[in-house]
Structure formats: C-alpha cells, structure tokens
Amino acid sequence: MAAHNEPDVLISxxxxxxxxxxxxxxxxxxxxxxxxxEAYDAGVREIEVCSFVPPKLVPGMADAAEIxxxxxxxxxxxxxxxxxxLKGAQNAIAAGAHKITVPVSVSEAHNRANLNKARTDSVAxxxxxxxxxxxxxxxxxxxxxxxxxxxxxxxxxxxVSEDEVLRLCTALVEAGVDEVGLADTTGMADPAGxxxxxxxxxxxxxxxxxxxxxxxxxxxLGLANALAALDVGVTTFDSSLAGLGGCPxxxxxxxxxxxxxxVYMFEEMGLKxxxxxxxxxxxxxxxxxxxxxxPLYGFIAEVGPGKGGLTLDRVAAA
Amino acid sequence: MAAHNEPDVLISxxxxxxxxxxxxxxxxxxxxxxxxxEAYDAGVREIEVCSFVPPKLVPGMADAAEIxxxxxxxxxxxxxxxxxxLKGAQNAIAAGAHKITVPVSVSEAHNRANLNKARTDSVAxxxxxxxxxxxxxxxxxxxxxxxxxxxxxxxxxxxVSEDEVLRLCTALVEAGVDEVGLADTTGMADPAGxxxxxxxxxxxxxxxxxxxxxxxxxxxLGLANALAALDVGVTTFDSSLAGLGGCPxxxxxxxxxxxxxxVYMFEEMGLKxxxxxxxxxxxxxxxxxxxxxxPLYGFIAEVGPGKGGLTLDRVAAA
Numbered sequence: 001m002a003a004h005n006e007p008d009v010l011i012s013x014x015x016x017x018x019x020x021x022x023x024x025x026x027x028x029x030x031x032x033x034x035x036x037x038e039a040y041d042a043g044v045r046e047i048e049v050c051s052f053v054p055p056k057l058v059p060g061m062a063d064a065a066e067i068x069x070x071x072x073x074x075x076x077x078x079x080x081x082x083x084x085x086l087k088g089a090q091n092a093i094a095a096g097a098h099k100i101t102v103p104v105s106v107s108e109a110h111n112r113a114n115l116n117k118a119r120t121d122s123v124a125x126x127x128x129x130x131x132x133x134x135x136x137x138x139x140x141x142x143x144x145x146x147x148x149x150x151x152x153x154x155x156x157x158x159x160v161s162e163d164e165v166l167r168l169c170t171a172l173v174e175a176g177v178d179e180v181g182l183a184d185t186t187g188m189a190d191p192a193g194x195x196x197x198x199x200x201x202x203x204x205x206x207x208x209x210x211x212x213x214x215x216x217x218x219x220x221l222g223l224a225n226a227l228a229a230l231d232v233g234v235t236t237f238d239s240s241l242a243g244l245g246g247c248p249x250x251x252x253x254x255x256x257x258x259x260x261x262x263v264y265m266f267e268e269m270g271l272k273x274x275x276x277x278x279x280x281x282x283x284x285x286x287x288x289x290x291x292x293x294x295p296l297y298g299f300i301a302e303v304g305p306g307k308g309g310l311t312l313d314r315v316a317a318a
Numbered sequence: 319m320a321a322h323n324e325p326d327v328l329i330s331x332x333x334x335x336x337x338x339x340x341x342x343x344x345x346x347x348x349x350x351x352x353x354x355x356e357a358y359d360a361g362v363r364e365i366e367v368c369s370f371v372p373p374k375l376v377p378g379m380a381d382a383a384e385i386x387x388x389x390x391x392x393x394x395x396x397x398x399x400x401x402x403x404l405k406g407a408q409n410a411i412a413a414g415a416h417k418i419t420v421p422v423s424v425s426e427a428h429n430r431a432n433l434n435k436a437r438t439d440s441v442a443x444x445x446x447x448x449x450x451x452x453x454x455x456x457x458x459x460x461x462x463x464x465x466x467x468x469x470x471x472x473x474x475x476x477x478v479s480e481d482e483v484l485r486l487c488t489a490l491v492e493a494g495v496d497e498v499g500l501a502d503t504t505g506m507a508d509p510a511g512x513x514x515x516x517x518x519x520x521x522x523x524x525x526x527x528x529x530x531x532x533x534x535x536x537x538x539l540g541l542a543n544a545l546a547a548l549d550v551g552v553t554t555f556d557s558s559l560a561g562l563g564g565c566p567x568x569x570x571x572x573x574x575x576x577x578x579x580x581v582y583m584f585e586e587m588g589l590k591x592x593x594x595x596x597x598x599x600x601x602x603x604x605x606x607x608x609x610x611x612x613p614l615y616g617f618i619a620e621v622g623p624g625k626g627g628l629t630l631d632r633v634a635a636a
Contacts (some may be wrong), residue, residue, distance in 0.1 A: 219579075269510035
C-alpha cells in the first residue's frame with residue numbers, strides 16, 4: 001500500500017474519451033467540462049479527456065483542444081488524451097496534454113481496421129511521436145503511452161499470441177514510449193490470462209514501463225479481471241463512468257468497466273482510491289442529461305454504496 | 319486440478335430453490351422438472367431443487383417432495399434441498415434428498431427475522447437433524463450442511479464479526495454437520511474479505527468441512543468474489559441460472575451469481591466445470607416461459623459464449 005494519503009490504486013477515468021467516442025449523440029462542450037470538473041472534485045486524478053482525431057471522422061471530438069486546455073487548469077490532474085498519429089500528438093501537445101496514449105493493436109487485422117495501417121507503421125509513428133517528445137524542453141514533455149489493444153483476443157483474428165504481445169511490448173519500449181498499457185479491447189480476457197500476460201509483460205519490459213490495465217466488460221468478467229490484475233501488481237486501471245463506451249454490442253453488455261463499481265470494490269478491500277464514491281455516482285446525472293440515448297451501467301449506483309436497504313434472503317421459518 | 323475427467327470446480331445450481339422462492343409467480347411442477355432435467359443434461363451434477371417449508375408460507379414449494387423424488391431418479395445427480403428445521407429435514411429425507419442445507423445466520427437479528435428463533439435454537443435444531451441422520455442406516459444418510467448466512471454483513475446489524483463466524487463454524491461442526499457453507503446473503507462481501515474469512519474458517523474447522531461459497535451479486539462483485547474464493551482453495555460454488563433469486567432490490571442488481579457467467583469464467587480460466595455452457599444458456603427459455611415477470615440476468619447469454627460478434631473499439635484512423 002502507498003504511504004500517507006497517497007492512493008493505493010490509480011483509477012483513470014476514460015469516459016470523456018472512450019465513452020463519448022462510442023456514444024450515439026454528441027455531448028456539449030459545457031457538459032464535458034462539468035463532467036471533468038466534477039470527477040476532479042470527486043477525487044479523480046487522471047482523466048482521458050478526449051481524442052485528437054479529425055472532426056469529420058469523429059464529430060464529438062471537435063472540441064478536443066478546448067477540453068484539454070480546460071482540464072489542464074485543474075491542479076494535480078493528469079490530463080490524458082488519445083492520439084492515433086503524429087499530427088494528433090502535435091495537436092495534443094499544443095493543447096497542453098500531460099499524457100498521450102497512442103494505440104496499436106496486437107492483431108494486425110484489428111490495427112488495419114482501426115488505424116488503417118500496418119502495425120509496423122504504427123510502431124514507426126510512435127517512434128516519431130517519441131522523437132517529438134524528446135525535442136521539447138524537459139519540463140514540457142508529455143508521457144507517451146503505447147496503448148496495446150486486443151491483447152487478450154480479437155474479434156477478427158480470434159486468439160492472440162502472447163509472444164506477439166511481448167514482442168510488441170519490447171518494440172514499443174524500443175520506439176521510446178514511457179509506458180505500455182495493456183487493453184482487453186474485446187472483453188475476451190479471463191483472470192488466468194490477465195495474470196499470465198501481466199506477469200510475462202513485467203518480466204519482458206519491467207514494472208516501471210507497465211502503465212496499467214484497460215479492461216472491458218461485455219462478458220461480465222471486468223471486475224474479476226481487475227482483481228486478477230491487482231493480484232499481480234497492477235495499480236493503474238482505466239474505467240468509465242456508468243460503463244460508457246467500449247463494445248455496446250448487446251443489451252446488458254457494457255463496454256468499459258464501471259468506474260463506480262471499481263472504486264467500490266477497491267475501497268471495500270481496504271485500498272485507497274482517493275475518490276469519493278457518492279460524489280462520483282452523482283456525476284451520472286450529467287450523462288443522463290447530456291446523453292439521453294445512452295444506457296448507463298453499474299451496480300453500485302443502483303443499490304447505493306451504503307450497507308442498508310437490501311432486502312433479506314428470507315428462507316421462511318417453519 | 320482434478321484428475322481425469324473429474325471437474326475442477328463443482329457448480330451447484332440453486333435456482334430451483336433460492337431462485338424460485340423469491341420469484342413473483344409460481345413455476346409449474348412440470349417446468350421445474352424440465353429445468354432440473356435440462357440442467358442435468360447440460361452436465362450440472364448438484365442442484366438445490368427445493369425447500370421443505372410449509373406450503374402456506376411458500377406456496378411455490380408445495381411440490382417439494384415430488385420434485386425431490388423426481389430429481390433423485392437422475393443418476394449421479396446430488397439432490398440438495400433446504401430445510402429450516404427438523405420437520406423439514408424429516409420430509410426431505412423421506413423424499414430422498416441426498417444433501418440437506420439447514421440455514422443459520424451469523425447475525426442474531428437476521429436469524430430471528432428469517433427463521434423466527436435464536437441462533438442457539440437453530441444450532442440445537444441442527445444437532446437434532448444430525449442425530450436423525452445418524453439414526454439412519456449408513457447408506458441412507460444425507461449430507462447435512464450448516465448454511466451460515468450473512469457471513470459478510472447483515473442489512474439489519476451491519477458489519478458482522480469474523481470471530482462470530484468462526485465461533486458458529488465450530489458450533490455447527492460440534493452439532494454434527496458434515497459441512498459448513500458460507501453465504502454472502504446480502505452481497506456485501508469483497509474479495510479481500512472472502513479470502514480472509516475462508517482462510518480463517520479453514521484454519522478453524524479444516525478444508526474437508528468447508529462446503530463452499532454461496533455468493534450474491536447485488537453490488538456486482540459476485541464473480542470477483544468467486545475468483546477470490548477459488549484463490550484460497552474453494553472449489554464448490556452455488557449459483558443460479560440467470561441470477562434468479564437473492565436480493566431483487568434494485569433494477570440491474572441481481573441476486574445470486576449467474577451460473578452461465580460463472581461457468582464461462584472458470585472454463586475460460588482452463589478449469590473444467592463439466593457443464594456445456596451452450597446447453598445451459600438454452601435452459602433460460604424455461605425461465606422466460608415459466609416466470610414471465612422475472613428479470614433474467616447475465617452477460618454471457620446476451621453476448622454469446624463464442625468469440626465472434628463483438629463490435630470493435632474503433633479509435634478512428636486519421
């Protein structure tokens with residue numbers, strides 16, 4: 001556990017990026033700022049606020065620069081963004097992002113479908129982004145994270161080779177990234193696979209280079225997978241308020257793991273997240289208002305984080 | 319892992335008892351038999367088929383004897399039932415039950431609310447049931463399980479003392495039970511508490527006397543808690559098809575952990591359950607038909623156990 005009042009785990013809220021990018025409608029800039037502000041006020045200290053992609057491809061991210069600049073005014077908040085290429089990274093840096101995640105898929109087919117290029121080209125792009133970082137004055141360099149996706153399986157290629165995962169971890173480190181994050185993009189991971197791959201990745205590139213786990217929940221294993229990752233030393237977790245985003249394939253099958261539920265689990269386990277769960281739950285009202293078509297997931301928001309109110313499992317005396 | 323074709327984990331389906339007892343309507347005897355038969359055909363080898371309670375208190379269990387006798391015709395199936403007192407146990411034995419769970423709450427208030435008696439009286443009742451068991455010829459003795467409920471918290475008393483849990487484990491063993499099961503009746507457990515209490519209970523009464531984990535899911539931690547229990551050596555898990563039963567307090571907050579999702583998690587981890595998940599999912603149609611008012615929970619049944627069909631997390635190429 002961390003000393004003093006430092007959190008034991010870092011929960012990185014990815015809803016404003018991963019969640020909104022998948023949403024059926026566009027959230028207003030004002031609502032995005034409210035969400036980011038209220039998450040910050042609830043104690044969240046890392047937020048993936050937007051994606052630097054062409055507005056004509058993703059209209060909901062047209063305000064990326066404004067959102068990034070706003071978030072950078074919140075003291076102590078790590079402003080994380082996603083950028084799929086050098087141009088996006090340049091814009092992210094200009095807007096004041098502290099951390100830039102650049103995605104690359106372990107699956108070649110997924111990388112081509114998602115980023116319209118080969119994995120080798122993605123890794124080369126990441127090398128150029130790291131060179132751009134290194135050209136900046138020391139105090140102005142953002143953290144560059146290589147975001148490995150489809151680590152535990154791909155909907156297009158099926159099973160993913162763990163050797164390929166490790167090879168790409170090393171390739172990303174050699175390209176100059178500060179950290180490598182591992183994402184279960186398709187929600188195919190299971191707890192045994194989570195432990196196996198994180199252990200192997202740590203042996204390959206070292207704990208300090210491992211950014212954390214980005215877990216999805218379409219098959220309901222999200223929190224079990226988070227526990228499995230915690231067990232092998234992962235202390236950074238990406239998640240999304242109300243489970244927004246990810247793979248909205250089926251009713252009841254949310255995308256990202258639900259921030260509120262994740263905070264509840266860790267806090268109940270005695271781990272400090274630094275996040276006030278009651279304030280966090282209240283932020284869902286911004287989503288209800290700003291994205292009326294979007295289903296909101298999560299157990300704790302429905303039941304309440306307190307201990308009262310559950311009905312009894314009455315066996316019936318006889 | 320178990321040798322040969324023995325399952326690594328035993329999944330005990332409790333839906334026909336725990337699920338139906340909480341249901342808004344009564345399932346027909348014919349549908350109950352179909353459910354039990356089809357679960358058996360899918361590979362389920364322990365089913366809690368009913369509860370021996372007065373029909374005027376629980377009309378849905380009026381056919382307990384018929385259901386038990388029917389289930390006992392399925393070769394290799396452990397026919398488990400619940401009985402809250404000596405009379406219920408006598409009826410269960412007469413009907414041919416192989417295993418009788420007798421509940422007692424760690425929380426005194428819950429025990430009184432649920433069973434209308436003090437915990438000491440419950441333990442004394444269990445002693446009488448064990449004496450009845452011992453009066454039977456060797457080959458005809460059912461397994462008596464003391465079912466400890468509210469182990470991880472009570473809605474009436476709040477936090478539950480782990481010392482009290484251990485004291486009751488010992489009291490049940492001294493009363494003569496073959497096994498003690500630990501139930502998170504209220505869904506208040508977290509993975510750290512699951513590990514702590516199962517380890518302590520094993521130290522107290524030994525692995526051989528620990529029946530397994532009955533986990534509920536109103537706060538969404540059910541599968542994470544199951545993983546935590548597995549990690550400390552628990553290999554028997556109670557669960558319910560479609561998460562039927564338990565604490566239907568809130569929308570989205572199911573009661574028992576979902577059998578289909580639990581089977582999926584363990585099988586993905588490489589553990590044999592002996593259960594065909596596709597056949598298991600098909601049984602949900604009996605619930606849809608037989609209990610039209612009941613919400614059906616679970617992720618895998620929605621997404622499908624196969625690997626295809628999930629949408630991609632498209633980052634948007636630029």
